[in-house]
Amino acid sequence: MAPPLSYKEFIAALKSEGLTVFEEKTDGKSPEHHNRNHKGAWGPVNGVMIHHTVTKGHDATVEICRKGYASLPGPLCHGVICKSGHVHVVGYGRTNHAGLGDDDVFRAVVAESYMTNPPAANEAKTDGNRHFYGFECENLGDGKDPWPSKQYVAMVKAAAALLRAHGWKQKSVIGHLEWQPGKVDPRGFAMSKLRSDIAACLAKPAGKWGGVTTKAKLTLESLAKRVEALEAKVK
Template sequence: MATIPWLADVLRSAGVQVKEEGSWLTRMRPGDFNPIGVLWHHTAATSSATNPHPALNVCINGRSDLPGPLCQALVDYHGVFHIISAGRCNHAGTSGGSGPIPAGDGNTLMIGWEIDYNGVSQEMTAAQYNASIAATAAVLTRLGKDASYARGHRETSTSGKIDPSFIDLNVMRSDVAAKMSGGNAWSTIVDNTTAGRFTASANWGVSTYSSQRYGADYRYANPVLASDTAWYKVNIPATANYRVDAWWPAVSGYNSATPYVIATTTGNRTVYVDQRTGGGQWRSLGTFALPAGDANRVGVSRWTSASGLVIADAIRVTRV
């Protein structure tokens, strides 16, 4: 059975904060372990700044129905990687196959991160996400694999797992690929509350109704066949290709065809989004050529014939 005694050193070399938990080098389940990929999970426990790793003990020792260890590392609220095992763990179950990960014994095939958040009313923190991207990139580099070997448990599960909630796994893989190709890609987030970066008319109200919102609140407006766009201003550093992601809270009464307007080098492009579903996470609108300069680059328009409120919450722009 193979082990990965290099895990702590590889993560530290990638700038990830690491805490080695007890006898992690010898703590493992019996059976084969020859990993080719990394699998992301969430713990279903509610973490906080003052209780950053509530599921740590369970991940080390297991449950009455599932003996530990339950992952190679737990990622706490602050983005600290608690290293639990250098060998096989009970985290993945049976893999149904996803991308280059074949069907079979997931515990043999993949290294598992348990990211400590509840996944229902709580999404992962920025610190957890950024540390998990850096760690995944470093481990896949060590394994000689590309970013397609990073998967979420809901992609490989044969038993209906939903983890990790509130992230777009394709965006995650793009971020891992960017990290592997030379470090951090330029990226910026503009929320509806970002000072000097968001403008909307008085027709756009403010809401805290959905817990899937990004930040403190979001904006909403009734659809109308007229131009009344809420704009996000972005300072693009150089003319190049950029991926544009949007975040909205999904509610059944929201609009099924909300227009997002992207101001590209060749004019405005419009992408229609169903805001009744897919909320509480970054969703890609596509990749576009954007001109350098500080200007309104992404907007949410009210001009749609579909019923339901249109929502403007947050956008993210990443150079690719």
């Protein structure tokens, strides 16, 4: 367990990995002051959670994650990772991204004790909004919307930045689908693969990881092209 990074440390960690970071203001104030801390504790922190947004479009995605909905007020995460590969910080502190999750998963993440994947989530008891940093990643989440390589690389680097700052390993990163029963996000890639790439990033000095291998990059790009071709046929 660890206290959360200060806001300045959080931003510095992201930038140290070579990420382009935008700090999105709310009512003229820094995202440092946009949170849900009045609804519960923020920290100790124990890991990083990855989501997909079920949205399309850069501006709309950032705005939804910043403001939230009537039934789920924002911020809905700490950072939004758009298809451009940029990270938009929309809040800092407790955010509405994780909800209640599985106790066994929580213990496995804290101990970094699982093998390839954490135990299956079958209950919702532990307050994830208190214990996890959250990144919402722009994607429709239908299994067809592609993940551009620059976005995927940014996801790896954003997670690695926080792990490096806390001295955690890749097993401190989980997907929402691994945390809460019934969730499917992020859809379109395996969390085990993401964790493997995060480990590769952590093996390099901050900002020195070159991204996914050429073979993996070509696979991601070829899958995106195949999806586009199939969609064109449907139209």
